[in-house]
Amino acid sequence: MDFLDYAFMQRALLAAVLVGITAPAVGIYLVQRRQALMGDGIGHVAMTGVGLGFLLTWSPVWMATLVSVLGAVLMELIRWYGKTRGDIALAMLFYGGMAGGVMFINLAPTGSNANLTSYLFGSLSTVSQSDVTAICVLAAFVVLVTLGLRRQLFAVSQDEEFARVTGLPVRVLNLLTAVTAAVTVTVAMRVVGLLLVSALMVVPVAAAQQIARSFAATFVIAVAIGVSVTIGGTVTSYYQDVPPGATIVLLTLGAFIALTALAAPLARRRARARAAADGATDPGDCTIPGSRRAADEVGV
Amino acid sequence: MTEPVVSLRGVRADLGSRPVLRGIDLTVHRGEVVALLGANGSGKSTAVRSVIGQVQTGAGAIELFGTDRRRFRDWHRVGYVPQRTTAAGGVPATVTEVVSSGRLSRARFGVLRKADHAAVRRALDLVGMADRAKDSVDALSGGQHQRVLIARALACEPELLIMDEPMAGVDLASQEVLAHTLTEQVSQGTTVLLVLHELGPLEPLIDRAVVLRDGCVVHDGPPPKAVGQHALPGHDHVHPHAPAGAEPIRTGLLS
Numbered sequence: 101m102d103f104l105d106y107a108f109m110q111r112a113l114l115a116a117v118l119v120g121i122t123a124p125a126v127g128i129y130l131v132q133r134r135q136a137l138m139g140d141g142i143g144h145v146a147m148t149g150v151g152l153g154f155l156l157t158w159s160p161v162w163m164a165t166l167v168s169v170l171g172a173v174l175m176e177l178i179r180w181y182g183k184t185r186g187d188i189a190l191a192m193l194f195y196g197g198m199a200g201g202v203m204f205i206n207l208a209p210t211g212s213n214a215n216l217t218s219y220l221f222g223s224l225s226t227v228s229q230s231d232v233t234a235i236c237v238l239a240a241f242v243v244l245v246t247l248g249l250r251r252q253l254f255a256v257s258q259d260e261e262f263a264r265v266t267g268l269p270v271r272v273l274n275l276l277t278a279v280t281a282a283v284t285v286t287v288a289m290r291v292v293g294l295l296l297v298s299a300l301m302v303v304p305v306a307a308a309q310q311i312a313r314s315f316a317a318t319f320v321i322a323v324a325i326g327v328s329v330t331i332g333g334t335v336t337s338y339y340q341d342v343p344p345g346a347t348i349v350l351l352t353l354g355a356f357i358a359l360t361a362l363a364a365p366l367a368r369r370r371a372r373a374r375a376a377a378d379g380a381t382d383p384g385d386c387t388i389p390g391s392r393r394a395a396d397e398v399g400v
Numbered sequence: 401m402t403e404p405v406v407s408l409r410g411v412r413a414d415l416g417s418r419p420v421l422r423g424i425d426l427t428v429h430r431g432e433v434v435a436l437l438g439a440n441g442s443g444k445s446t447a448v449r450s451v452i453g454q455v456q457t458g459a460g461a462i463e464l465f466g467t468d469r470r471r472f473r474d475w476h477r478v479g480y481v482p483q484r485t486t487a488a489g490g491v492p493a494t495v496t497e498v499v500s501s502g503r504l505s506r507a508r509f510g511v512l513r514k515a516d517h518a519a520v521r522r523a524l525d526l527v528g529m530a531d532r533a534k535d536s537v538d539a540l541s542g543g544q545h546q547r548v549l550i551a552r553a554l555a556c557e558p559e560l561l562i563m564d565e566p567m568a569g570v571d572l573a574s575q576e577v578l579a580h581t582l583t584e585q586v587s588q589g590t591t592v593l594l595v596l597h598e599l600g601p602l603e604p605l606i607d608r609a610v611v612l613r614d615g616c617v618v619h620d621g622p623p624p625k626a627v628g629q630h631a632l633p634g635h636d637h638v639h640p641h642a643p644a645g646a647e648p649i650r651t652g653l654l655s
Contacts, residue, residue, distance in 0.1 A: 132491040251510040255501035258489040266505040267475030313536035
């Protein structure tokens with residue numbers, strides 16, 4: 101545990117834990133809305149913010165937050181009004197964000213592509229004290245929204261049309277989801293990098309889905325996976341001198357594969373229990389309906 | 401007559417450049433069960449979606465419980481069953497979790513109290529899904545999905561129930577459960593406006609049928625028993641065992 105003696109490692113681990121919590125907490129709503137790639141899009145737009153931060157010599161983290169929040173709001177507006185041409189407008193927004201980032205950082209006196217690389221793929225050792233402060237503030241906002249409004253966000257992400265009829269402010273909640281996702285991207289930017297942010301939003305949720313049956317369980321398991329892999333990846337990168345972002349993402353994918361392998365026998369056992377319960381209450385038709393139900397649920 | 405629960409006067413709506421509703425008049429009184437019938441594309445779905453504010457209307461007036469729809473805020477008085485083949489989203493959710501979201505219109509700040517959880521359990525009982533409460537909705541059949549969607553609408557104990565093709569893709573056993581649930585609701589005074597493709601097992605419940613054709617009302621009166629449902633304008637038959645469990649229509653990266 102000698103890595104805890106270094107101030108930079110303490111900062112890195114704190115940032116890693118906060119990312120491990122916030123990224124899946126927002127990601128679950130994006131996956132539920134079938135917008136798994138939205139985090140990726142916001143990551144591209146945030147690059148312009150990083151570039152602008154260097155150009156104007158402001159904090160790249162806060163500048164990236166500002167620009168990605170604006171980008172996320174713009175994406176949400178395009179989704180409302182864009183209808184069929186919406187995806188092309190979004191594609192242009194992503195490419196513009198990426199090109200803008202590269203352009204601004206090269207125009208900046210202190211910037212270089214090397215600076216940009218640390219934001220694209222994450223660089224734990226260069227996480228500064230002010231970065232950590234920013235990450236703490238932003239992570240608190242994300243946790244407050246994703247936990248405090250979980251029932252509302254669940255309803256809107258599950259069925260937007262129905263949510264409107266329950267009187268929920270659907271547009272406000274959609275905007276809030278987009279803004280929270282944008283904030284999470286900038287929280288995670290220093291740890292896993294802009295190009296890999298989306299993986300940490302989506303893959304822990306996908307892994308948790310393999311074994312969970314309820315939304316609440318999916319949420320808890322996804323956050324547990326998120327925290328485990330970010331800590332694991334950070335410590336591994338300290339001992340093995342490998343890039344933390346890539347390590348974290350590969351660990352997450354490993355967790356997904358492991359849980360998928362675990363899920364098949366679990367589903368079979370649940371199906372058997374279900375069939376047995378049905379058979380006990382209704383002894384008249386035990387063979388055919390029982391076996392049919394078991395087969396139905398194996399594929400889930 | 402008592403005050404109308406739903407009132408549409410001269411409602412027009414366009415989807416793109418195509419007029420879908422061309423001046424619809426429709427009134428539903430308290431305690432009535434009104435079926436909206438018509439062929440595919442006749443505008444019946446658009447008509448109910450305009451009532452709940454899901455479709456922008458070009459002209460005309462829509463009132464819910466005597467209040468202009470745009471100023472209407474008492475959404476807990478309305479239960480809505482959208483046209484869906486699945487209750488599932490992109491993440492697993494239990495039957496209880498899905499049905500609980502129907503209670504949000506009565507919960508302050510989204511906090512569910514004891515009484516709210518009890519209402520959710522009652523709604524599940526009404527559709528005969530109480531024994532599946534903790535199961536994932538992914539594991540349900542098409543008819544059970546529809547029962548979950550109806551329980552979600554009933555969770556707020558509504559005075560008005562609006563349903564868009566509740567019998568589409570539902571097996572016969574579930575159709576009977578749904579007809580029974582609806583009968584109980586109606587006997588307690590619930591007003592019902594529902595879009596149907598054919599009257600089917602709900603026929604004895606229906607007080608009045610409104611038939612749409614090309615965005616206009618062509619019949620408003622007793623259900624068209626004499627002519628038979630198969631003689632309705634532009635009728636085409638949908639089997640109750642049509643493929644269920646299809647994904648909701650959402651395309652594109654962020655659509």
